[in-house]
Amino acid sequence: MSGEKVQFKIGKNVQTGTAEEVLYEPTNVGSHTVHASESDPMVLIKHDNTGTEFTRRLDLVEEISEPEPGFKEGEKVKFNIGNQEQIGTIQEKLTHKTKVEDHIAHASKRDPMYVIRHDHTGTDFNRRADQVHELNPES
Numbered sequence: 480m481s482g483e484k485v486q487f488k489i490g491k492n493v494q495t496g497t498a499e500e501v502l503y504e505p506t507n508v509g510s511h512t513v514h515a516s517e518s519d520p521m522v523l524i525k526h527d528n529t530g531t532e533f534t535r536r537l538d539l540v541e542e543i544s545e546p547e548p549g550f551k552e553g554e555k556v557k558f559n560i561g562n563q564e565q566i567g568t569i570q571e572k573l574t575h576k577t578k579v580e581d582h583i584a585h586a587s588k589r590d591p592m593y594v595i596r597h598d599h600t601g602t603d604f605n606r607r608a609d610q611v612h613e614l615n616p617e618s
Contacts, residue, residue: 484589485524485540495589496524501537508534527587543589550593555614558595558606566614567595570603579605 485498500523502515508523513534515521521534550556550569558565571594573579573586579594584605586592592605 484543485522486543487524487535487540494526494528495543495587496526498540498542499523499525499532502534508532527589549591549608550611555598556593556595557612557614558604558610560597560604565597567597567604569611570594570596573605577605579603 481498481500483498484495486493486495488494502513502521502523503517504515506513506515506523509532513521513523515534520537522537522540523532523534524540525532549572552569552571554569556567556569558567573584573592573594574588575586577584577586580603582605584592584594586605590607592607593611595604595606595611596602597604
């Protein structure tokens with residue numbers, strides 16, 4: 480599992496990270512001792528958004544597959560501004576927190592965003608992958 484993308488819950492929220500190591504014996508992590516054992520292994524995880532390391536019981540951590548490759552730079556797409564459908568061109572796929580125009584795009588590898596240049600105004604917008612759609616040839 481080491482190096483794999485994983486998901487887990489913090490409270491009611493599903494979070495993502497990278498499994499760094501499976502622990503099978505008591506181990507110091509930061510200033511804490513993790514009470515792992517052969518019968519109760521723990522996973523050392525690096526959180527995708529915060530970069531902090533922490534542990535979760537192995538049975539509470541789930542491996543996840545990488546998302547679909549998505550759109551490519553230069554591809555024409557549809558997206559909305561308010562309720563209005565717009566057409567633009569993919570400029571970049573964002574996989575980390577980035578400033579776009581005057582806004583912060585809170586992107587991650589697991590939840591990427593795209594910078595789209597509006598075809599008519601030339602303004603760049605950032606949109607989550609599920610907010611961007613293929614441009615059909617008949618459009």
